[in-house]
Amino acid sequence: MYKNTSCGSLRKLDKGREVILAGWVHRRRDHGGIIFIDLRDTSGTVQVVLNQELFPDSYTVGIEARPEWVLQIEGEVSKRPEGTDNPRNPTGGVEVIAHKVRILNSSKVPPFDLDEEAPEADELLRLKYRYLDLRRATLRDNLVLRHKVVKYIRDYLSQRDFIEVETPILTKSTPEGARDYLVPSRVHPGNFYALPQSPQQMKQLLVMGGVERYFQIARCFRDEDLRADRQPEFTQLDLEMGFVEEEDILGLMEDLFTGLAESIVPQKKVLKPFPRLSYADSMARYGNDRPDLRFQMEIADLTDVAAQTDFQVFRNTVESGGVVMGLAAPGCAGYTRRQIDDLTSLARHWGASGLVTVALAGEPTDSLEGLAQEDVRSPASRFLSLDDVRGMAQRLGANRGDLLLIVAAPFDTAALVLGHLRQEMGHRLELADPDLLAFGFVIDFPLLQWNQEEARWDSPHNPFSAPKDEHISLMDTAPEKAIAKQYDLVCNGVELAGGSIRNHLRRNQEKIFELMGHSLEEMQVQFGQILDALEYGAPPHGGFASGIDRVVMLLGGQDSIREVIAFPKTQSATDYLFGAPSPVHQRQLRELHIQTLD
RNA sequence: GGACCCGUGGUGUAGUGGCCUAACAUGCAGCCCUGUCAAGGCUGAGAUCGCCGGUUCGAAUCCGGUCGGGUCCGCCA
Numbered sequence: 301m302y303k304n305t306s307c308g309s310l311r312k313l314d315k316g317r318e319v320i321l322a323g324w325v326h327r328r329r330d331h332g333g334i335i336f337i338d339l340r341d342t343s344g345t346v347q348v349v350l351n352q353e354l355f356p357d358s359y360t361v362g363i364e365a366r367p368e369w370v371l372q373i374e375g376e377v378s379k380r381p382e383g384t385d386n387p388r389n390p391t392g393g394v395e396v397i398a399h400k401v402r403i404l405n406s407s408k409v410p411p412f413d414l415d416e417e418a419p420e421a422d423e424l425l426r427l428k429y430r431y432l433d434l435r436r437a438t439l440r441d442n443l444v445l446r447h448k449v450v451k452y453i454r455d456y457l458s459q460r461d462f463i464e465v466e467t468p469i470l471t472k473s474t475p476e477g478a479r480d481y482l483v484p485s486r487v488h489p490g491n492f493y494a495l496p497q498s499p500q501q502m503k504q505l506l507v508m509g510g511v512e513r514y515f516q517i518a519r520c521f522r523d524e525d526l527r528a529d530r531q532p533e534f535t536q537l538d539l540e541m542g543f544v545e546e547e548d549i550l551g552l553m554e555d556l557f558t559g560l561a562e563s564i565v566p567q568k569k570v571l572k573p574f575p576r577l578s579y580a581d582s583m584a585r586y587g588n589d590r591p592d593l594r595f596q597m598e599i600a601d602l603t604d605v606a607a608q609t610d611f612q613v614f615r616n617t618v619e620s621g622g623v624v625m626g627l628a629a630p631g632c633a634g635y636t637r638r639q640i641d642d643l644t645s646l647a648r649h650w651g652a653s654g655l656v657t658v659a660l661a662g663e664p665t666d667s668l669e670g671l672a673q674e675d676v677r678s679p680a681s682r683f684l685s686l687d688d689v690r691g692m693a694q695r696l697g698a699n700r701g702d703l704l705l706i707v708a709a710p711f712d713t714a715a716l717v718l719g720h721l722r723q724e725m726g727h728r729l730e731l732a733d734p735d736l737l738a739f740g741f742v743i744d745f746p747l748l749q750w751n752q753e754e755a756r757w758d759s760p761h762n763p764f765s766a767p768k769d770e771h772i773s774l775m776d777t778a779p780e781k782a783i784a785k786q787y788d789l790v791c792n793g794v795e796l797a798g799g800s801i802r803n804h805l806r807r808n809q810e811k812i813f814e815l816m817g818h819s820l821e822e823m824q825v826q827f828g829q830i831l832d833a834l835e836y837g838a839p840p841h842g843g844f845a846s847g848i849d850r851v852v853m854l855l856g857g858q859d860s861i862r863e864v865i866a867f868p869k870t871q872s873a874t875d876y877l878f879g880a881p882s883p884v885h886q887r888q889l890r891e892l893h894i895q896t897l898d
Numbered sequence: 899g900g901a902c903c904c905g906u907g908g909u910g911u912a913g914u915g916g917c918c919u920a921a922c923a924u925g926c927a928g929c930c931c932u933g934u935c936a937a938g939g940c941u942g943a944g945a946u947c948g949c950c951g952g953u954u955c956g957a958a959u960c961c962g963g964u965c966g967g968g969u970c971c972g973c974c975a
Contacts, residue, residue: 331938332931347935367925384933392935409926412909417936418924419910424967477975497975524974525899649901649971759975816975860968871968 302372302404308344312393314377321346321373321396322404324435325365327415335362339373339396342440347386347395348373358401368407368414368432374400423862427876430867442864446852448564450517453537456556462513462539467502469495469519474826476763478522481532489893495521498845501830503540504764504802507841508833512542517848526871528860529794529850533869537797537851540843546785546801549842550576550741553789553797561737565855571738574789578744587719589745592793593738595731598697599627599718602706605691611683613656617708625714626656626706628698629725633659633677635703643705646724652707652717656680658689662700668693671700723793732792737854739791747771747782748815756817761786763812764830765800766842775811785842791854799844806834 303322310319323341335350350362365371375398386392411429412421416437420426426433433439454464473480473494480494496502498520506514518538526532541549554574561570575593582589585598606614606624614624635643640657647655658678660671668690673681676689698704705721707714726732747767748757757779759765765784767775774782785801803809809831813823823831849861862868869875889895 327935327937329934329937330931331934334932334934336934336937338935349933351932353932381933384935386935389935409908413925415924415936421909422905422967425909427967474975478973500975522974525972527974528969530974762975764975870966872966 303341306343307339307341307346308391310346310377310391310394310396312379314394315379317377319375319377319396321348321375323371324407325367325369325371328362328365328367330363335359336395337362337365337371339371340435344391345389346391347380347389348375349378349395349397350401351397354397355399358398361401361403362398365401365403366407366409368410368435369403370405370407372402372404373398424870424876427868427870430877434866439863442852442856442858443866445564445856446848446864449560449852449855450848452560452564453515453517453556456559457513457515457539460513462515463511464516465506465511465514467496467499467506467516467518471496471502476759478524481521481523484892484894486892497522498536499538500762500764500845501827503538503843504830504841505833507540507542507843508836508838512839514541514843515539526869526873528862529847529853531849531861531865531868532873534861535848537846537848538843539799539845540841542839542841544801544840544842546743546787546842549799549801549844550743550787553741553799553844554739557739557789557791557796560851561739561855565737567735568855569733569736571736571740574739574741576741576743579742579746580744582742583715583719587715587717587722589742589788590790590793590795591740591742592723592726592732593740593790594733594736594792595726596697597627597629597722597726597731599625599715599722600695600697601625602692602695605688605695606706606708608691609684609688611656611680613654613680614708622709623711623714624706624708625711625718626692626696626704627718627722627725628693628696629703629705630699630729630731631664631701632703632725632729633661633701635659643721643724647705647707647717647721650717650720651713652709654708655717655721656704656706656708658684658692658704658706660689660693660698660700660702660704664699664701666700668698668700675700734857737791739789739796742788742790743786744783745786745788746780747775747784747786748779748812750780754817757815759812759816761798762800763816764802764809766803766808772808775808775815779815787844789844789846794850794854795847796850796854797844797846799842801840801842804834804838804840806831809834 303320305319305321307321307323321339323339326338326340326345329336333352337348337350338345339348350359352359373396375396377394378397380393380395410432412425414432414436470483470493473482473492478497483493485491485493499516499518503514516538518536519533520536521533523532558570558572561568579589582591587599602624603618607618617624644655658676661675661677671686671690673686678684692704696704707717745761749760751758765786767782767784771782787799788795789797810823813827849864852864853861856864858864867877
């Protein structure tokens with residue numbers, strides 16, 4: 301070993317120890333006659349002192365050394381002189397007096413600042429020099445956090461008799477879901493493997509194969525356009541159990557994620573027990589199926605109140621079967637024309653034909669009863685009586701000083717628009733406590749959704765999800781009313797996990813495929829393996845999958861999963877460090893029986 | 899497939915038609931300095947403003963295109 305001690309481990313108790321350190325020059329302060337080097341390794345930094353008078357040889361080497369050079373230091377740990385402690389560094393009470401300095405490697409001047417306090421460099425540059433970026437504490441901390449998360453999960457599940465099983469990366473393409481990444485077969489001309497979008501069928505088959513408690517930290521691949529929280533390859537905690545019901549899985553998820561958060565990020569508060577809300581409630585109250593529960597500002601239905609007003613926009617919408625819904629933005633009654641126009645254009649962008657705002661002037665302590673006509677500022681004020689306004693304000697839980705944002709539209713549009721407005725206002729008003737992890741379950745998803753364009757039923761989540769027992773017959777009579785044993789775990793507006801109890805009876809699974817427009821022959825070709833397996837004593841089973849990258853992003857307070865992945869790709873799915881994807885040699889293509897078109 | 903934002907010394911930014919012979923900070927190089935910790939002081943080098951084309955007497959600045967990055971919509975069962 302080039303070292304016997306970690307830089308970041310040294311404390312005053314180590315005083316007098318002879319140590320050998322090795323690491324990178326983090327910073328260098330040359331005072332002439334004495335040079336301080338902050339030597340950094342994976343554990344942190346410690347100050348090394350090069351003294352011209354006492355150790356002229358090491359001092360001479362120190363004159364040459366530059367940031368990111370790799371040094372080996374032999375020296376004595378010493379308490380710092382009175383008054384020179386650095387309380388900002390855990391090693392700030394000591395320094396290492398260098399007797400011998402050895403240069404293990406030099407370094408070019410880094411292409412960007414590795415200093416934590418420096419402004420963030422261009423992300424492209426950071427990706428190209430990822431091996432330098434990884435030396436920065438934040439990225440290193442994120443990798444450590446990720447390791448802890450995965451280790452916690454493995455330990456937790458192992459203790460509960462789960463076993464981790466690997467499943468193939470070269471699998472079969474299926475028509476459902478995302479675009480597949482394809483791998484051409486050399487030995488079967490014109491045939492392709494697909495990389496797994498998730499090990500969905502495999503985990504079910506494992507349970508059917510008697511692995512009653514399965515999990516895997518599984519890499520998944522989806523060839524779709526990227527986002528801050530989406531990479532072409534990502535990691536899932538994939539889990540499946542036999543002989544379980546919905547409640548068993550929900551209980552397991554709650555216990556796992558609560559324990560995970562509390563033990564790994566104890567400084568964060570966890571909302572518990574996890575609130576549960578139905579998909580329908582989530583849409584009605586939050587306007588989406590992954591609500592940010594860190595703040596209130598819920599959406600409420602105003603249809604009945606609005607129908608009583610003289611405002612034609614409201615009345616017409618209600619008469620044509622639409623709804624009037626709104627939310628109350630706290631303390632925004634003073635919004636300027638410009639700010640309101642801005643919100644209106646956002647509402648239009650999301651599909652509303654307009655946005656009705658009602659500002660309630662006054663202080664939060666003023667009563668709604670005391671509201672006077674001149675306190676109401678709204679484009680619709682002359683069509684709204686004071687009682688109308690009070691009625692709506694009450695429904696929205698508004699106080700004086702708030703701004704009501706009201707949308708009249710078909711339910712789906714109104715919910716969507718208000719959901720986005722809620723997110724936007726929550727963000728602008730900083731309503732979300734950054735130290736809170738507001739987990740929640742969204743349950744009772746519809747089993748199927750009518751796809752207008754293709755004139756068939758779609759599975760909104762997972763075609764293997766089972767309907768509620770009492771809804772099985774609805775698949776024949778009113779499929780849109782059937783609710784699935786399907787659940788999502790959300791946290792702070794991010795979808796963290798999703799799962800379901802699966803169909804373990806072939807007739808129910810076939811029925812769903814049939815409604816989705818698959819013929820019996822297609823089913824046998826695409827899903828034959830799992831349908832057949834259901835006929836050989838498949839136990840009731842279910843599970844969930846959770847995006848590890850998102851979990852770590854959330855726990856680490858990052859805005860993008862690229863910050864918790866060692867070597868991420870850009871939004872156009874390219875790897876800047878290696879230059880992937882890249883052209884390949886004609887010979888390789890010929891071997892694979894592949895010809896490119898352009 | 900679409901919308902929006904960004905691209906200026908190594909890095910981060912300012913500059914939105916002539917005052918730009920491009921500014922500031924930091925980094926880099928040299929010199930000085932024995933207690934700093936984002937050390938300090940002095941001196942210096944370093945940019946044809948992503949690329950192509952256009953408008954103009956004149957373009958970093960306006961217009962069109964293109965390339966790259968980012969955020970979002972569609973997409974992601």
